[in-house]
Amino acid sequence: MHFEYQIEGGNFTRAGFASSEIKKMMKQLNVDMGVIKRTVVSTYEAEVNVVAHAFSGTIYVDLDEEKIVIQLQDQGPGIPDIDQAMKEGFSTASSAVREMGFGAGMGLPNIKRNADDFQITSEVNKGTNVKITMFFNK
Amino acid sequence: MTVNEIKERLSLTILGGQKGLNNQVSGGYVSDLLSDVMGNADAAQVWITLQTHKNVMAIASLKDLAAVILINNHQPDEDMLGQSNEEGIPVLATSLSAFEVTGKLYELLK
Numbered sequence: 196m197h198f199e200y201q202i203e204g205g206n207f208t209r210a211g212f213a214s215s216e217i218k219k220m221m222k223q224l225n226v227d228m229g230v231i232k233r234t235v236v237s238t239y240e241a242e243v244n245v246v247a248h249a250f251s252g253t254i255y256v257d258l259d260e261e262k263i264v265i266q267l268q269d270q271g272p273g274i275p276d277i278d279q280a281m282k283e284g285f286s287t288a289s290s291a292v293r294e295m296g297f298g299a300g301m302g303l304p305n306i307k308r309n310a311d312d313f314q315i316t317s318e319v320n321k322g323t324n325v326k327i328t329m330f331f332n333k
Numbered sequence: 334m335t336v337n338e339i340k341e342r343l344s345l346t347i348l349g350g351q352k353g354l355n356n357q358v359s360g361g362y363v364s365d366l367l368s369d370v371m372g373n374a375d376a377a378q379v380w381i382t383l384q385t386h387k388n389v390m391a392i393a394s395l396k397d398l399a400a401v402i403l404i405n406n407h408q409p410d411e412d413m414l415g416q417s418n419e420e421g422i423p424v425l426a427t428s429l430s431a432f433e434v435t436g437k438l439y440e441l442l443k
């Protein structure tokens with residue numbers, strides 16, 4: 196199965212919509228609740244990062260009997276130093292975004308902790324690609 | 334314990350999501366940082382916070398939280414209430430601080 200969702204940079208009112216759709220789909224397929232929970236955390240953080248830090252993006256979801264692969268491709272500023280971005284507490288979020296309670300610098304560490312496999316690549320002034328893989332029978 | 338019992342015992346005001354008053358509560362989590370809640374809260378917990386925007390409900394729903402308690406008389410945005418009603422996740426308000434309401438809830442649940 197293949198699904199796609201569009202993400203609009205800066206539009207926080209829709210942040211989490213795709214994650215919610217993915218959660219519903221996994222529940223319908225009776226995926227283990229623990230796997231769903233970890234998928235939700237990872238996908239939500241990656242989705243919010245596109246909203247908070249990029250201009251626009253697409254989520255590509257591929258699902259088979261064994262796993263779900265969620266790829267987020269965005270057009271945006273990119274990440275100059277991924278090691279730094281991965282550090283707990285590091286954030287370049289604006290003060291307006293921080294006031295909403297986003298921008299704690301815990302998003303990428305949350306993804307790393309919860310995803311079975313997590314790949315991130317980025318090109319400055321072009322965009323960022325995040326790939327999250329979750330296995331169903333673990 | 335249900336959300337409704339907590340509402341009664343702590344004299345909370347219900348602002349939305351009445352459908353979820355019978356949700357069972359297993360514990361609570363106190364934070365105003367959304368990623369902290371995303372990463373560390375668990376299903377059936379009550380989230381105590383001062384954040385009043387729609388993303389609170391998105392997270393409450395994704396995490397299967399039992400209810401949200403807004404402290405210090407904070408009032409939710411219109412679209413936060415809308416989503417609370419849609420999802421059936423109660424939003425409750427108190428004039429107490431996070432410290433006070435958390436202490437009372439802890440006493441009730443322990």
Ligand SMILES: Nc1ncnc2c1ncn2[C@@H]1O[C@H](COP(=O)(O)OP(=O)(O)O)[C@@H](O)[C@H]1O
Pocket residue numbers: 240244245247248249269271272273274280281285286287288297298299300301302303304323368
């Ligand atoms: N999709 C993205 N595009 C551009 N920068 C990003 C993206 N995702 C993450 N970053 C950068 O990595 C930092 C850390 O991300 P994260 O751990 O999610 O924390 P937060 O989003 O709270 O700042 C961000 O502040 C930002 O500088």
Ligand SMILES: [Mg+2]
Pocket residue numbers: 240243244247298300301302303
């Ligand atoms: Mg983030």
